[in-house]
Each structure stands twice: as C-alpha cells, then as structure tokens.
Amino acid sequence: MNVRSADTFAVDLTACDREPIHIVGSIQPHGFLLTVDAASLVIVQASANAPAGTDVGAALETALPELVPIVRRYLDDQPTEDGAHYLRTVTLAAAASQAYEVAAHRVGGLVVVELEEFADPSVEAGLDALSLRLRAFVQRLRQARNVEDLCAIVAEDVRHVTSFDRALVYRFDQDWHGTVLAEAGNGNLPSYLDLRFPASDIPVQARELYRRNRLRIIPDAGYVPVPIRPTLTPAGPPLDLSQSVLRSVSPVHVEYMRNMGTLASMSVSILVDDRLWGLISCHNAEPKRVPLQARNACDFLTQIFALQLSARERAAQAEQRLALSAIQARLLGFMAEEDSFVDGLLKHPDDVMALVNAAGAAIVTGDRCRLIGATPGETEVRALYDWLSAREDADEVFATDALSDVLPKAEAFAAQASGLLAISVSKKYASYILWFRPEVVRTVKWGGNPAKPATPAPEGGPDRLHPRKSFEIWKETVKARSLPWSLPEIEAAKDLRSSVLGIVLRRAEELAAMSEELQRSNKELEAFSYSVSHDLRAPFRHIVGYSNLLKTREATNLSDKGRHYVDTIIEAAFSAGTLVDNLLTFSQMGRHALNKVSGEMNALVEEVRRKVLRDVPPERTIRWEIGPLGRAYADPFMLRLVIENLLSNAVKYTRDRPEAVIEIERAAPKDGEAVFYVRDNGAGFDMAYVDKLFGVFQRLHRVEEFEGTGIGLANVRRIVERHGGRTWAEGALGKGATFTFTLPLRGEGY
Template sequence: MTLASPSLDLTSCDREPIRTPGSVQPHGCVLALAPDGTVVQASDNLAHHLGVSATAALGRTLAGVVGDAIAAQLEGELAGELSSVAGRPNFAATVRLNGGCFDVLVHRYDALLMLEFEAVQRTGVADFRHLYPLVGDFLQKLGDGDPVEKMSATAAAEIRAVTGFNRVLVYRFDDEGHGHVLAESGDGGLPSYLGQRFPATDIPKQARELYALNRIRLIHDANYTPARLVPPENPLTGALNDLSFAALRSVSPVHLQYMRNMGTMASMSVSLMVQGRLWGLISCHNAAACHITFDKRTACEQLGQILALRIESREMADELQFRLEVRRTMVDALAGLTQGADFIENMGNVFPQLLHFARAGGVAVVVDDRIVGFGETPGEAQVRALVGWLQANTHDDLYHTEQLAADYPPAYAFRQVASGLLAMPISRIHQHYLLWFRPEVVYTIDWAGKPREKEGDIPADAPRELSPRTSFASWRETVHGTALPWHPGELEMAVEFRTALLGIALERAEQMAELADELGRANKELEAFSYSVSHDLRAPLRHIAGFADLLMEAAGNDSLEKRQRFLKNIKESARLAGKLVDDLLSFSQMGRASLRPVHVDMNDLVRSCVDKVKLDAGGGRNIVWHVGELPAVTADPTFLQLAVINLLSNAVKFTGQKDPAEIRIEGRRTDTESVFSVADNGTGFNMDYVHKLFGVFQRLHRMEDFQGTGIGLANVRRIVERHGGRVAAQGALNEGATFTFTIPNILPST
C-alpha cells in the first residue's frame, strides 16, 4: 500500500502487506540464493553498494557477485549452522566490498537463503565482546524488589546510552491495546511522553503480530526511498517474498509519515514478550537519521529480553502474593460461614472479610425476599430490581463488569456506589445472590494526541482516509462511570468461593437428611420405649405391687414358705425392672459417648468375653466353644467388648435346650473391612421377622421362655454403626442363628 491510496478506510491497515512489501531499506542491499547456490533475487540498489547491477547478478553464484575471496569467507560461515537457520537473521561476517564496509546477515525463509549487506561506517569487524559487561552491569542495576516502572527506567537509560538516540520510551499495552508510557530517558531534544498513552490504532493488529514474531526493528531514515526486489516475486514459489525476519525489510509508507508527523527521523523498537504475549515495547526515537549497527542492536535486544524476564518474574511474584492474600481472606470468610445454621446471619458475620476479599465498597446478600447489605450499596429497591435483571439476563457462574451502566442503564442512578459489580448466583432455582459493589473512580488519561475514536463529530463506523494522525499534542480525557477492573485472581477465587458455598449448602442438606433419618429412627425407638414403659417396665412393677398386697393379706396366716415365695417374686420383678432401666441407660450412652479407637487384638478380646459369659452361665451347661483365628481391628475396645458380650450371651441363652450347645466365633479381613460372625445351634428364628431383631425392646420369643430386655441387639447395632460397620443375622427355627458384624479398616471421622 502507498500514500496514493486515499480512498481506503482505516480497517485496511490490518490488511496492508507489511510482511511482503517487495522492497528493502536502502542503507543495505539483499541477495537471495536458491538451494543450488545461484542468485535468484536481488535488491535494485545492488550496484550502488556492491558494484554489480541486480539484473547482472541474477543467475550467478555468490562468488560471481562478491568475488572469490569474500565468497570463500562467507561460504565458510554459511557451511555451518547458519545455513540451516530459519527465522531471525544471524551475523555472518564483516566484509569490504566496492570501497565500503558491510555487516553480512543471513537467514533462511521461503526456501531462499537471504543475505543482507548492511553498510557500516566502521572499518573493523563487528565486536560483540562488550555484550557481556553490558548485560552484567544491567543485571546488577536491577533490584529484586524493584517495581516494573523502575526497572523500565533503568532499561531505557541503558539503551539510550548504547544507541545515542534522543529519546527512549518503555510502554506497556493495556487490555484495550493502548500503549501506556511507564518510563522514559531523553536528552531534551524531543518532547516527553512520560505517563501518556498512545491509542491502540497507532499499531494495527498485523503489526503487533509481527512485533511478537521479530523482536527488533530499525528504521534508519524516515525519508528513505525503498529499494525494490528484482524480480518482485520469489522465483521458487511464485509469491511475494515474506521479509518478516529481514533486518532491512521496508516498512509501511503510512508509518513513515507517522514518524515524520511525530518529528522523528529514525526509530528502533524492541519487543517485550512476557508469558508468550506482547506485553509492550521499548521505542527509540531520534530527530535525525541514524543507523544502529547489528552488534549494538543485538545488545539492545538482549537488554530487552532481560527486562522482559524480570518483568515476568516481578508480575508472577506480585500475582502469587495477591492470590495468596485473596485466598487467605476467602478461607477466613468460609470459616465464619460454618458457625451457625442461618445463612443470612452467617453472611452478616463475615461481611468485613467479604469486602476485603473483593476490594469492594459494599456487599449485599439476597435470599428470596430478604436483603442484607454492608458498606456502600444501592437502595433495597434498586438491589431488588438489579437482581431481577441479573436473573433474566445472566446465566454464568459469575457476572462481573466495571461499567455496570453500560449493560444495565438504570445503574447510572447509583454509579457513585456501584459502577462495578461482581454478582454470584448461589441458586439456579431461587433468587439467591451475593453481590459486591465497587464505587465509581473518576480518572483522567493523558493521550499523546487525541485518538480518532474520541472525535465526537465523526461517526464511529464512518469510512476514513488511510493516513497517519498529524497531532501528538497532549489531550486529556476524563472518564466517568467506571470502577476499578476486577482482577483475574479475584474472579477465579470468587468461582472457588461459590463452589465452597455450594459445598457448605450440600453438606448442610446431607446433615439435615441424616438428621431426618436419625429422627425417624429415634421416633421408632421412642415408640418402642413407650411400649416398654407401658408394658415391659409396668409388668414387673405390677408384680411387685401384687405380691406385696398378697403378702400383706397373708400376714400372720400363711406359712413362712409361702411368704418367702412372695418375697422372691417381688425381688425378681424388682431386679428385672432395674435391668430394664440399666439397659435403657446403656443404650442412650451408646449414641452420646465419643469413640476412643485403638488397636484391638480380637483374639484377646473374644477370649475375655467368653470367660465372662461362661462365668455368668454357671457350670451346669455343656457348651462347646469354637474360636477361630481373628484379625485385629482399630476400634473402641470398651464398646466393642460390650457388643461381643451381648452376642455371646444371646448365643448362650438361645442354646439353653441343646446338649451339647455349640457356639462358633470366626473372623476374616478383606481389603476394606474385618468381618466377624457368632453362630450357634440354638432355637433360631423365623427370617420373616429378621427386621425386628435389632430394634429396641423387640423380641422374637416369649419373655417367659427366654429372659431379657430386648435392648442387647439394639446396642450391638448402635455400637457397630458408630464404628461405620454393619450388622446382619441369618437363622431358621430350631436350626440355630448366625450374627455377623463388620468393622472398617479405616474408621470414619467422628
């Protein structure tokens, strides 16, 4: 594209062929060699520099253009690594030709080996030895804790010292692509732009892509006349040469006019790549034409790379510190949300942490019709209307903006307290939201020339003439209706916070479900308790009262033997009533007492239980005990012993009519749990009623036939379930019964 294209609109800047200009800057010349070593393309200023015309050079070998001695010198370099290098140019040699001195650069692209001959004023070879002390000195000047602005100022001063340019700027691109000047070093020969911004439109998209690809670019004279390539196309591909990596690549005529309008005749740019993206530029300007040799450009490029690495390190450290602080605040807030059952009340308790978490001016929680706010927030009616709009128009896990009125015009009325909004839906069904508000921050931007899009008399979509802007006079813009932007770390932590909130809600729901199950079980146990109180406990009390009346009526008339029988019945009834009360107390304790799990040798525990049950059974029974090898477990030994004694006592009781009675105790360990069983050859039970076995005061046999309170197996179940295990029973009438329980290898947290 040339300046003779006034009818094109600005959008065509992004389509200008800046990578394939078909020409080079004239302070050097170009030879393009095919794989067979012949020259297939040359710049039309070849005769001026090397004394051979471009057309005469075509078809010749390198020696035929530059002579045998220089060709031998270059071919020695090209025969090594450089011949295979693609991309950025590498230094090959410094040669003298046609009365001049040239730095020869080489790179391979588009199947061609590109040789660039840059004219230099010195007579000696390029000296790269100064690079090491320069880099070392620069590193020493950069402190570990220096902010980005200070490091940038140090780099600007170093690069101006190397190049001698009148002004060196370091600027970074913001999220909209505008360049903000962070640092400047100048000699006063050119205006200062420190602190000002350059509009994003100054650098089209494709130019930014090229900056990321080729990290350094020099324009030695804004008034140069380009030297065209002969022929214009690459003879091997039939397409225009891609000169992205050529040091001599010609630049857009529009940019040259931009430089002239800016009052700079020479410029150099060094790209600052941070975490794989174009973070900013080091931009060097000079009022007069100026050529910077390759060795000095290499030094500047190295300084730029070091600065970019230090910026990346500084930003990563700051980012990590920021995220740690946000996470610490989030954890504090979450800890406060688990204290009580009321969500609104819990939120109110942690409002200060929530404000700090999001660096907000106000926060509000909305749960159906309830709204509770803290800090500077819109009015209740405004919040309610805003939530209605959010529910109808936003469907993501988070909604955030620093210009709320742009999306929701009614917000203009309360922009002073809520120009920024971070909204978190807590429920997809109900109108439950957590809202953070950031106040309006009125600020000014100093532009280096008024951006085109700020021209109020020109429609934004109007076609415009393709020409560089002519004014760089400072223009100040005042921005309203905008809050501080939300940091990506804040947004990520907010998503985590929402997930944690949902986790708390889910845990509460599970606790409520578990509580409902426990309540249902407690109700059943209460019903059984009521029945026991009305029947089992009242029966012995009636016996006591009845036999006491008989004893009183028979006083003085009956024999001593009869009175003793009455007293024995009274004693037995009182004993049974007391046992019922004791067993009820034990059952209640099973649900309240804390477990104290330790390593338990089940062989020892069962052996002691068998001894106790034998003692209680007396010596008149013929009981054969079969005890297998049992695995060890981690459990509360006191509770576990009570469960085992209950099971063994049951086995002894229900084998009372067997001679011999056989009781078998076995155990085994699996990958997840230990399984134990107690089997007997006693009365057994009907499996139709197995579901009643482990209930409180449930019996499958008459109390007159087998004594007991009906609480023992209920205690067994409660003990085992407290350990996270299971109980089961298998039996048949008159064929015995087997009771099984499990203890997990890893106990649940209690």
C-alpha cells in the same frame, strides 16, 4: 492544551488492523535482501538494490560466494528460537568491498538472507564491549524499588547504547492503550513521560509482529522503499517479512513518525511470559543508524529487564494471594458452620468485601437479594442479576471495571458500581455473588488528540485513517470506570465459588437431585483441596521435625511440663499432617484416570487384609468370614483403597470386642450391579446420622474414642461413584455396621 470528556470515537479505528504489514513486498534501503532456496542455494528473490549479478535464478555461490559458508553453517545449526539471527560481518567484493552485517531466518523452504550496511563503528556495540555496563545494569535492577524504577533504568541504558535522542518505556493496558512510564533523553525532543497513546496507534497485527519480532529499526523516515522482485515466492504467496530486519513499514507509520518530528526510531519488545507487556521506543530528530550488534545488545538488556519485571509482578501477586487466602480461609470456616452459605457470608460482611477489595457486595438468588456495603439499590441489583443470568456467553466468573461499556443502563448507578465482579454459584437456580467498586474519575493525558481523521479511499474501500499531526497534551476526563480487578482478586472470587459449590452447596444439590451440578462441584472441591493440602504438607512436617529435635537435643533444659508441651505439639502436628495427606489423597481421586481391568476380588481382599493386620496388636482376636467374591471390573489401585478403608474401619471399630467378627461377602447381582458388603460387630452408629458418614470431615465418634480424619469413607464414595457404582451403610449403636458398595457388571462371570 486541549480538554474533552470521554466519549466514543466515530471513526472506525479497526481500519489500520486490516493493513497487511507483514507482506509489504519491500524493504528499507540501508541494506539488501535475498531469498535463497534452502536445498539448492539458488536465489529466488532479490531486492532491487542487490549487487549486480544477484539475479533471480543465479546460484549464491556464483553471485556472492562469500555468503555460501555463512548460509550453510546457519542451515547446519539452525537456532531453535524464531526470528532473524545475526551471523557475522562480511565484506562483499561484488558490492565494491562494502561491509555488511548478515542476518538470516527461515520462511518455509526458503532462507531469507538480509545484509545490512555496516553502520558507524564508533557506536558502542556487542556484548563484550557492554560487559561492565551489563553487570551494573543487573545490579541496579535488583536495587530498584518498583516497576517505575525498573523502567527508568532500562530506558537510560538503552539510550546509552544507541545514542538516540530519546528512549521511552511504554506499557500496554488491558485495552491496549499505552502509557509512557519512563523516559531518558538529551532534550532534543519533547518529553512524553506519563502521556497515554491510543491502541489504534499500534494496530492488532502490528502488536503481533512486535511479539514475534522483538527488534525493529527505521534509520530514516524519509526513505524510499525498495521492492522485492519477483513479488511472489515460488510457492505462490508474497514473502512473509514478519521476522525481517529490513522490512519496510506502513506508510501510516512513516507519516506518524514525521508528525512526531522524529526521522529515526527503534523499538524493542518487552515480553513477559510470551505476552506483549510493552515497548522500549527510541527516537531521533535526525536520521540515525545503529549497528545490528548494538541492537542485539539492547534486546539482551530488555530480556534481562523483562525477567526482573516478571519476577516483581509475580512476587506482588503472590503477596496479594497470600493476604486474600487468609480471608478466604476465614469465610470457608464461617460458611461451614452455618446451614446456609448465605448466612455464613452475611454474618461477616467485612471479610466478604475484603476478599476482593470491594466497596459493596450482593448475594442474589431467584427469590432473595441481600446487600452488603455500598451498592446500587435492590431494583438495580436485580436488573444486573437478570442480565447476568440471560447472557448466552455467561462465564462462571465475570469481571469488568467499566460496567456501562457492556451494559449502558448501568451508567445510572456508576457512582456505586462502575466495577463489577460476579460469580455464579448455581446455574440450576441462577444464584450469584456480586461485588461492586465505585467510579474513580480521573484525568488522562493523551499524546495528542486520539481521534484520528479519516478520508474516503479513492477506490471506494473503507475510509483510511491518518495519524494525528499534533502531539500536544490532550486531556480527557475518564468517567464510569473503577479501579481494575487484579488477577489474584479474580482468582479469590473463583476459589470462593469452588468452596461454595464444593463444600456448602453439596447437600443442597444432592437434595435437589442435581447430579450434573454436583459433579462439577466435586471437581472444584478437588482442585481446592489439592491446592490447600499440597501447600500445607511441608509446614506440618517441619513442625514435627523441629519439635523432635527440640525434644531430643534440649531435653535436659526442659521441665516435665515443657516436655509435655512438646509431645502435645508433635502429636497435634502429626495428626494434622495425616489429615492433610488424606485430604490430598481425596483431592487426587478425581485426577487419577481410571484403568479398569478384570480381577479376582478374593485375592485383592486377602492382600489388603494382611496389610491391615500388620498394625493390629497380637493379643487381639479377629474372626474373618470371607465368602466367594468372584471377579470385579475396576481400577485395581483405586479398588484397593476402597477395600483398605472399609477393612481398616472394621478392625478399628471392633477393637473393644473380646472377639471381633468381620464378614466380607458378595450378594446376588441386582439391576446390573455386583453388590459387595463389609459387616462388623463393632461400635456401630446411630442411623439418624447416616447421611453424614460419607461426607468429608464427618465423624460420628469422638476422636478420643476412635482416631481418624473423617476422609476415608468420603474416598470410598468418590471412588465407587467414579466407577458408576453406589455406596450405603446400615448400623446401630453398639451392634456393628454394614457398609455396602456396588460396581457395574461387565458381562457373564464378572
């Protein structure tokens, strides 16, 4: 056993990344390969071990007539999924009646036909033979308590199907290092459970091949590659063997296998949401063949496992998101209560840290630095702030669990801040909220020394890496790293940023005339509002529905006070549901694409006026004074919402007048804008609070006096501004109000 401290390897580990392993130009010898023109079925390439008569230029019907109906059927009904597909088992007269398993895939205008010698039929193969085991497998997956149990189950079943000496489930981390989470074996090979393997063991292009081609087998690591002739396809480049079943592998990988003491291997890729999550890696001490159908069965098992794995991961993330959303909601309320969002956060430090499970936090602006919990000193935090502000590729959210890797001087305060999560809450003023996680020193067990020896290439190219010869446990002490930030935690930070920008900082941005920043804040508010309101609609409807059921079906069992309570619940839930619906409408204003057309304003106003009057008691007296409004160039759906909100408000706030007077007029054009106003003689408002009128949830009258949610005028301003116009209001308490909006002119007569 060897022990070392973490350091950086001097060898260029990207050397393997440059190896063109998908165009190796050769195959493994346990089968042969033909490349056939899809239109003419003429052989254009063949591996050197193909039966006599399969020369380049020969017709497939003449060389191997047994394949013609199989290939034609494949071409007539090609699978939609990429990759090589098993077609059937066939016996070839030209190959001394040898049985082959046939697979095919497309590469441009060519069909790559691969014929693999039929393996030992005693090995359990095919989905029919596995039906009982599949049922048991699915049941065991459902009962698994955690990811490790899931991995153990699939490792055991894959080893059972293949009879390999050892089957490992290998998971990639964010740096593409792999860790063995589960293992099933018969004792013929050493255990690798819990060992870690470096990312350089599986270079970038190999990982991409694993993602595109889920299955790969090497029956004998001592094989001699069989070349494909000619080397180039008719179109020019070498044949792309990315989806090949028989593709020869890198000499480095074969050397790696021999050093591991394994002469046969098979791997099945674990894909979660089309992302390479890990591998099921099988090994055997002696050469071993596994039938194609058995390998396909393993692929099927792995896909079932991946679906269950994805479901588990999504459920865990959903649970964490739910917990963090409750904290976020509290912080949102705290910030809304204060004049400054900073005060709302500083007064509730525990929630600030709990939002992303951090040990400390800092709120930094150009002139002030406030610290919460366990953090580096103010000088160090200021240096971090300067570094974040100066980054050319600065994102709105920055997250790392190894800060010293990107900022070496951060190693000095790794004990407090090995992990950093930062959000930018104003680029104009370079303000940040930072969260810190402390260093977590841990020991990693590698499967051998991960540093690989390099030798100079004889032709003078880059040094060639050689796989390690020993897989004895190599322990490494990892320092200057924190626990990683999870996706829900990063999303919670993003959502907080949206809240700060969209709700709290809006007034500050307006006062500073930062219109560009304000537009982005509105978009983020819209996304946040849409998410919250969309998720709340159903619960409020359920409350109203079940309360009505309780009222109607259990009325006789309720006291008068109980019925009053139920009525109060219904009224409150209905009001809350209306608020949510209005909030959803507000959030959708920014999503609705403008479809501007020219239309008659008087016709639109009359249509809206009739709609509004449907809810007005017949005993009310309303005098409408509507002048010639001309035409307007706008989105008719959105403009209708503007008129409806303004007229509804005018009718509502004049209901205490013996005769309500509502005027809709068009003023003289000014500065290239058409000017419209709606005036009433209703309750009016105090001009001292005029700036609050068009804000979300801003009300200048008590809900007991006039019902409403405080979103209607915010919708008016949002719609008008999207059209390039302006909104303002004038009024006096008890003397009515005038609401004015403008729309850009489009030409004469508009």
